[in-house]
Amino acid sequence: MDNVNIVYILLILSIVIVLYFLLLVAKIRQKKQIHYAVLSMTASILIWNIAVFLYLTFKDIKWLLLLSERLYLLGAILVSISVLFSGLIFAHTKIKFTWKHGLLLVVPMISIVVLFTNQTHHLFYTTFSLIPSEQDYGIYFTIHTIYSYLCIGAGMVYFGVFSIKNHGVFSTQPLLIVSGITLSLIIDAVSTFKIFNWSTAIENIVFAVTISLFILAMLKFDFLNVIPVALQTVVDLISDIYVVVNEDFEIIDYNKAFLNGFVGVARKVDVNEVIRKNYDDDDGSKLIGFLDEAVHKQKKMSFEISRFVGGCTIYYMVEITPIFSSGNHIGTIILKKDITEYKSNLKKVMQLNERLQALATKDWLTQSYNRYFFDERLQQEIDRVHRLQACSQDSDRRVNHFGLIMFDIDSFKAYNDNNGHLAGDELLQTIVTIVKEILHPTDILYRYGGEEFAVICCQTSEKEIKRVAEKIRQTVETYDFKFQDKQPGGNLTVSVGAVYCSTTNMKKDDLIKSADNNLYLAKSSGKNKVVF
Structure with a gap:
């Protein structure tokens, strides 16, 4: 088998490979810019290869030879600009087409016009041949050649720069592409500048090798399916x-x-x-x-x-x-x-949590603790005392005991009826303020309901609970409230009921009931009293 037949067979094989890759890309359903750029490059190479095949196969048909010449040079014109746009899109993932990109197409468009009107001026070529020594090109071919190599070089720079900036999984893709294009560029340059006098069909065969590398990049490394993003661009963003x-x-x-x-x-x-x-x-x-x-x-x-x-x-x-x-x-x-923003948001969240906690545990009007928190805290105190007494041999220690004081504003309904509910609300707030001032730091004030309040005296002796209860009564009695002269007896007072918890079998409900009964006795026996 002579060399001509080998080249011819390889040429046919190259056409099959290029066509296979074209179909491989074409069947992708959701195409992006990179797909269309590569499709354009592949189609240009396919036109170029088919032109050479026609030229070698139908040497006796003049019009077909003339068509082959046009297709050969058309493919060469289109492939260079396609390589440029493929590299540009590959490196940037996506480009917004502007007038600057449109300028890149001016020379190829002029080249196509000059090519198809060549018979009238021969600016593109005078004698066409697949053998470099037999080629005779016009002055415009020089312009076309310079521009084509600039486009291919720029495309390769984009691929190369992308490879340098990426050291991960994507870097293998552009390296394969650059290798393939570089090989084709070298063979094309050897043929264009007539360094070796071989058939230019060798160029087309080598371009098939380039497409083979494209296929490898696509099938093995998800070329075109996984759109690459330059690492430096990512870290800069x-x-x-x-x-x-x-x-x-x-x-x-x-x-x-x-x-x-x-x-x-x-x-x-x-x-x-x-x-x-x-x-x-x-x-x-x-x-x-x-x-x-x-x-x-x-x-x-x-x-x-x-x-x-x-x-x-x-x-x-x-x-x-x-x-x-x-x-x-x-x-x-x-x-x-x-x-900074995270810490600021965290501070706001903590403040909001504190506010929610306050809303959940405090009475909105008086800002004293509410009934829900009272029940919870009272049970905790009972459990604490029980636990300490079970573990301690000294049952007389003050920390092993606590007291519960409940007090109620005397004739509060009359105060509301005479002065209005707003005045009643202000009175409740004032009561809380003055009582808090006389309590120990370990004492906790609660609004039990309506005009009734409770105080849990933690770690407090029996004698001290009596003193605190009496102090609450005296403080209210001696305070100068608004509109107190309108109250029965000409003064505003409270009745107080108190209990002392010192046993291990005390229940919460029993303790509340005992303090409440004492409060009832204080009110029913004349008000403004403490019953302990």
Whole structure:
């Protein structure tokens, strides 16, 4: 089998490979910009290959030869601009087509017009042949060639730069693509500049190799299905500060957040110097100390740090991750996240929780504790006393006992009827204020209901409970309330019932009932009294 037949067979095989890849991309349902760019490039190569096939197969049919010439050069025109847009879209994921992109199409459009009117001026070519030494091209072909190589070169730069900026799973994709295009570019240049006098059909066969690499990238590495995103673009968009230093603590990589937020930032600069320039002595020393400790202990460290900027304090969470390979420190990643808003929101949440807690446990009018909290706290106190008495041999100790005082405003209905409910509400608030002032810190005041109040006297002796109960009565009796002269007897008073809990078998309901009965006795026996 001679060389011509081998080239012919390989050419047919290349057409099959290119067509297969074209169909592979075409059958993708949800196409993005990158799909259409690659489809355009593949279709251009297919036109180019078919033109060579027609030229070699139908040498005796003049009109078909003429068509083959046009298709051959048309494919060459389209493939260069397709490579440029494929690289551009691949590196940026998606582009917004503007007039600047439209300018890139001006030369190819002119080339197509010159090509299809070539018989009248021969600016594109005078003699067409697949053998470089037999080709005779016009002056415009030089313009077309320069522009085509610029487009292909720019496309390869986009693929290459993307590969350099990515060191993860996506980097294999553009490396395969760049390798394929580079191989085709070299063979095309050898043919165009007539370095070797082989058939230009070799170019088409080599382009099939490029497409084979495309197929490998697509099937093995999800090329076109997983749209790549440049790593540097990602880290620059992150609002958190990102810095990478080498084993000598020299900065080797960083994002825009670090550059914009700090002075003195540059590669190969000691990160400790940048820290000292941007932090006060205490915070700077703290940050440098954590950095050294993370590397020394070979562990990730997280801590909070603040920085005074523009008249306010900014809070950050810093994470330092040392990188080791075979036990050797090769670098460190520093991440710094602004948590000022988080801390502010946390403070608001805590304040809201406190407010909700107050609403759940306090009476909205008097701001004393409510009936729900009274029941809960009284049971806790009973349980505490029972537990202490069970464990202690000294049952006379004051901490083993407590008391319950309940008091009620005398003739409160008359006060409301004479002065109105707003005055009644103000009276309740005043009662709470003056009673709180005479209670011990361990005593807790509750609004039991209506005009009735309760006081739990924690860790209090029997004698002291009597004294507190009497003190409540006297304080109210001697206080100068509004409209008190309108009350029966010309004064506003309270009746008080109190009990002392010193036994281990006391129940909550029994204790409340006992104090309430004493209160009833105080009211029924003339009011303004304490019954203990």
